[in-house]
Amino acid sequence: MQASATPGERGAWRQSAPRVAGWMQARLPRDARLYQILFLAVLLGSGVVARDFALRWEQAALTFAAGMTTQLLWARVLNLPKRNWLSAIITCFGVSILLRADSLWVHPLAVMLALSAKFVVRSGNKHVFNPANLGVILAITLVPGAWISPGQWGNDLAYAAWFVVLGALVTQRARRWDISWVFLLAFLGLIALRIAWLGQSWAVLGHQLQSGALLLFAFFMISDPMTIPNHRGARVIYAMLVASVAFVWQYQMYKPNALVWALFLATPLVPVLDRLLPAPQHVWRQS
Amino acid sequence: MHASSLHARFARAIVAVSLAIGASAAHAFCGFYVGKADVKLFNEASQVILARDGERTVISMLNDYRGDLKEFALVVPVPEVLRRGQIHIGDRRVFDRIADYSAPRLAEYFDDDPCAKRELEEKARMAAPASASMTMQDKGALNKALGVTVEASYTVGEYDIVILAAKESDGLETWLVQNGYRIPRGASKALRPYIKQEMKFFVAKVNLKEQAKTGATMLRPLQFAFESKKFMLPLRLGMINANGPQDLIAFVLSKNGRVESTNYRTVKLPANMDLPVGVRADFQGFYKAMFDAQAKREQHRVVFTEYFWDMSWCDPCAADPLSPEELRAAGVFWLDGGDGDTNLIGVEPSGKPRVKRPAPASAAQPVMLTRLHVRYTPETFPEDLMFQQTADRENFQARYVLRHAWKGDPNACPEAARYLESVRQREEREARALAELTATSLNELRSKYGIKAPGKRQWWERLWQESRETGGAQWLSYVGG
Secondary structure, eight states: OOOTTTTHHHHHHHHHHHHHHHHHHHHSSSOOHHHHHHHHHHHHHHHHHHSOOOHHHHHHHHHHHHHHHHHHHHHHHHHSOOOOOOOOHHHHHHHHHHHSSSSSHHHHHHHHHHHHHHHHHHETTTEEEEEHHHHHHHHHHHHHEEEEOOOOOOOOOOHHHHHHHHHHHHHHTTHHHHHHHHHHHHHHHHHHHHHHHTTTTHHHHHHHOOOHHHHHHIIIIIIIIIGGSSSSHHHHHHHHHHHHHHHHHHHOOSSSSSSHHHHHHTTTTHHHHHSSSOOOOOOOOOO | OOOHHTSSSSSEEEEEEEEEOOOOTOOHHHHSSTTTSOOOOSEEEEEEEEETTTEEEEEEEOOOOSSSSGEEEEHHHHHOOOGGGGGEEEOOHHHHHHHHOOOOEEEEEEETTTSSSSSOOOOOOOOOOOOOOOOOOOHHHHHHHHTEEEEEEEETTEEEEEEESOOHHHHHHHHHTTTOOOOOOTTHHHHHHHHHTTEEEEEEOOOOOHHHHHSSSOOOOOOEEEEOOOOOHHHOOTTTTSSEEEEEEEEEESSSEEEEESSSSEEEEEEEEEEGGGGGGGGHHHHOOOOOHHHHHHTOOOEEEEEEEEEBBBSSOOOOOHHHHHHTTTTTTTTOOOOGGGTTTTTSSSSOOBBBBOOOTSOOOOEEEEEEEEETTTTTSSEEEEEOOOOOOOOOOEEEEEEEEEOOOSSSSSSHHHHHHHHHHHHHHHHHHHHHHHHHHHHHHHHTTOOOOOOOOOOHHHHHHHHHTTTSHHHHHHHHH
């Protein structure tokens, strides 16, 4: 096609390309959460279909029903003008993807607690805990018959590539991409050092890199702009801290689910960092 | 899918046929057998029992070594210097019992006479299961130069055991070579990660005099008890002399729930489907073919769950549940303290029942068995296998169903013809399921299991034949049902 095009045609294309991009940008929704929801839906769907995620459809349905109800009730009680459905949907997806249970009531309970904490546990103008993270932690510590399956993803390379591509899209739109990359760099860097020290095969790093759990965490949990420090420098410190705690949890204490625990344990530091290094708070850009 | 829900349908009499997979093919585990002639390095399949609660762990390893006993040696990384009392000689029979109890199984059902008008029964009666004497004297100076310390040495049963601490892997390799062990190439590299983590090495060889006293032809299993934060199996060490994919069957005994891998995907084997009755003649062959096909489909990257059940019962039982003594022999240490233990598990009324129901709530602390089967290669399992205990208590078993058709006169009653047509369709579905499971072509299966190919019938033939056979008015209800 390129070969047969005249110089004039090529020039026209050069002129129109930015215009098309601009048109697209104007038409596409700006709110990054819509992309997140789309991505998480694809992820959950393919996980259930192709990866035998042990999630029953009733569990997912109850999760969403409980999540929406909780969000609505709190918005009514506190007389909030905005219902904020998008964030609640994201939390429901996060809990459905991560949490496993042998009964029907664990998922809705977890999501109710998680979303309620958003309205109750607050510091300044922000909620403190990432709702999905908190819901999962509360479920596995307090509720019998709940667990996380960190190995559920498998190590499919293509799978991981999808994560990176789509995840990058989301974080870029959320303008908080820095924390994801800093976290990944720090965590994988520590793992690489350990591999070198132990003299293990570098295939181990590839094995870690291809884990869906790691990429989901980096791009969809720690990147949540509402529960991380506002200041860029503080975010870098925070990401490195979470990575270090996760590393110690996994390789010194030999406990499972290092990532969610590390984020949970580090969360109380966010208000402190916000006070030490103040910066304007993130606002979701809506379409 | 829950097993018992399937029992309800079409069931009249059920026969469970069990299968002892791999028991004869098992060779070695985590560690390598070292042969001076570089031969008989069996490392293709291994069985291990892992009992764990909190940080307390008991590992039992089955040695199916068939070579010259003089050349047998086993190297296993352990988290601490084991004392004499932490090492024990186990009983091979426990492996057989636990393998039989958790074996993949066939359940057979016989269709009712379609002419007999009565409620479908839900009886589930199960029938019987078919089924170098190196010296450890003071070579202190040399050891020191190599950075190897002999932390302890014992003779336990037929084994001469040393526990080694090493500073660097080359030194350890040299030490092993100088002391009469021939180490496979690459051993040093594989040993290094364990040395860096300050693990010790349990090295065993056969004491021929003691071995002769036991009168046994096969080596008895070695058991170690220790405490460790790590819930893992050192799979990598066994890969040094790997030649193609290797199999590991791990029987994991836990107190609270199913055990799964945290760093590899854990997948339940496809199970609980109806298969052609011809499978009965060669269930082992079927199971091996199916496992091969599934392992290949997952590219040797996953851990398969073959069984998960509370060990106080089973349904159907491939073998009776283990008695408390047998469980203790398998390394279960949390049964202590109960009074009258012998009655708590595996209660045996007269006449062996084929279904063991859950024990009453007063029973001792539960024992859950997760049977994991891994087919791994050095490339697909770059890290040791890490585990976690989940809160999952939903039972699972590799169970396959055979439905025997009623054999009678197609003209006995209108229902008979209708029934026989449904059998034909069922057989076709079963053949397709078998083809899918074993990744074999339908035609090959048809000749192997004697499954008739369905006649090529036109859609209108089916339509009108049906209505003719069933007396016209009833065909719609059949199609709908």
